[in-house]
Amino acid sequence: MASPEPQHAAETEPTGATEVFAKDGVRLAVDxxxxxxxxxxxAKRNAQSPALWRALAEAGRALPGSVRVVVLSGEGKSFSAGLDRQAFTPEGFDGEPSFLDMxxxxxxxxxxxxxxxxxxxxxxRRSDLVTIAxxxxxxxGAGFQLALACDLRIVAxxxxxxxxxxxxxxxxDLTGTHPLVSLVGYARALEICATGRFVHAEEAERVGLANLVVPGAELDAAARDLAAALxxxxxxxxxxxxxxxxxxVHRSYEDQRTAERAAQGRRLRDLAGLGE
Known part of the structure; x- marks a missing residue:
């Protein structure tokens, strides 16, 4: 028996969500x-373009201050198949510099x-948010890097x-190299990038790319459950x-101890009603 198709993200957004905007292949909703x-x-497996990137950046700027958790998903069978192939044509995208022009x-x-x-x-990766892909x-490619941009990844x-x-x-070049090395180490990151091979679900979970693997039909529910727990x-x-x-990762052991003490001091004062 064939496994069930993943549900579209549009079908599983929170019932009480308010749409903030929808443009250039990106929709932002807040609940x-x-x-x-x-x-x-x-229809294009959520292929990416400069217009989509600007819409994603706008989504970050448009988040209300009340938002604590952001869930990123892609409609259809694929999260994102990467950069739209039109980028590799001499013409590029309408109104955008082609790669040759650049x-x-x-x-x-x-x-x-x-x-x-x-x-x-x-x-x-803003400190006031936890983000889940x-x-x-x-x-x-760009789809992999967008998933890596998030703090956590739940995968089908x-x-x-x-x-x-x-x-x-x-x-x-879309910020993916730093989190990839942080998650899987230099040697494995080099091998993944230089060979361009596929990393499937079992390996992704084993090497730290995925926090959790679930059946496709359960992906959206698992993301909602994690958001609620956070x-x-x-x-x-x-x-x-x-x-x-x-x-x-950037601090020495002693510097991290110092940072922990300072952070705990702030939390204790806040809990005691003595914060600024």
Whole structure:
């Protein structure tokens, strides 16, 4: 018997969610402390473009201050198959510089263009948010990097991660290299990127790319359950804990001890009503 198809994200957004905007293949909806960002072009397997990246960056800026958890998902059978192939044509996208145009430009202009694209991938690690990628089917190239941009990843059992940029003569440049190395280590990250091979669900969970693997039909419910569990703890305690863990890789053992003491001091004073 064939396994059930993953449900579309649009079918499983919280009932009380309010749509903030929907444009260029991205929809943002907010339900209290939880926001849902959905990629909404399943006909093209949620392929990405500069317009989509600007919409993702706008979603980050549009989040109300009440939001604590953001769930990222993609409609249809694939989370995101990566960069739209139109980017590799001489014409590129309407109103956008093609790759050839970018290559011919000044260094500063090229750098600024790529930096603008990266903004879609950076806000997911803000210290005041916990972000969850709910990933099914293909998550290739830019799609893989978008999943890596989130703090946590729940994946369907049909997931296929791949970093194909190197095989195209490029490099992963949408902020994915840092979290990939942090999660799986340098040697495995190099092998995954240089070969462009697929990483399937079992391996993704085993090496730390996925926090949880579930059947495709249960993906959205699992993401909602995790979001609810994250909201159960006091917001400031989660913010302080996330900041401690994010900084741990860059600090010495003694510096981390110092950071823990300072953070705990702030929490104790806040709980005692003595915070600023």
């Amino acid at each position: 209290g402390a939880t926001a849902t960002v959905t990629l909404t072009n399943p 290559a011919r430009g000044e260094d500063a202009e090229l750098d600024a263009t790529i930096a603008e694209y990266q903004e879609a991938f950076t806000w997911w 709910a990933v099914q089917g293909h998550a290739i 059992d049909d997931v296929q991660f791949a970093m194909r940029e190197t095989s195209l003569g490029l490099v992963p 909201l159960a703890a006091p917001r400031d305690a989660v913010i302080e804990t996330k900041a401690l863990l994010q900084g741990a």
